[in-house]
Amino acid sequence: MKVIIDTNILISAALKGGKPKIAIASVIASSRFEWIASDAIIREYKEVLKRPKLKLSESSKSEFLEVIDLAVIPIDVNITVDFTRDRKDAKFLACALASNADY
Numbered sequence: 001m002k003v004i005i006d007t008n009i010l011i012s013a014a015l016k017g018g019k020p021k022i023a024i025a026s027v028i029a030s031s032r033f034e035w036i037a038s039d040a041i042i043r044e045y046k047e048v049l050k051r052p053k054l055k056l057s058e059s060s061k062s063e064f065l066e067v068i069d070l071a072v073i074p075i076d077v078n079i080t081v082d083f084t085r086d087r088k089d090a091k092f093l094a095c096a097l098a099s100n101a102d103y
Helices: 007-016 018-029 039-049 058-071 087-099
Strands: 034-038 073-075
Touching: 007 018, 007 039, 007 058, 018 058, 034 039, 034 087, 039 058, 039 087, 073 087
Parallel strands: 034 073
Antiparallel strands: none
16 A cells, blocks of 8 residues: 655654654554655655754654655656645645555
């Protein structure tokens, strides 16, 4: 099953742990899931994790940056989606459409 994880879920997992972190750990641990993302999404994950205003510890930042490098399967996205409601989410929709993601 192909899964795309929204940046908000990743950041919630890094900041608070709890259910978001459990959800990500479950995706990584299960052979049923493939965590996929486009280059643009991977860049966003990493840029947001590095924002000083989040005040993430260096160990937490390093942990999640490593998780991204090891667990996320990069895919090529060759389509563009115009999602006027929230343009920042267009890359997630394009990735989902290009990869036939399940979730």
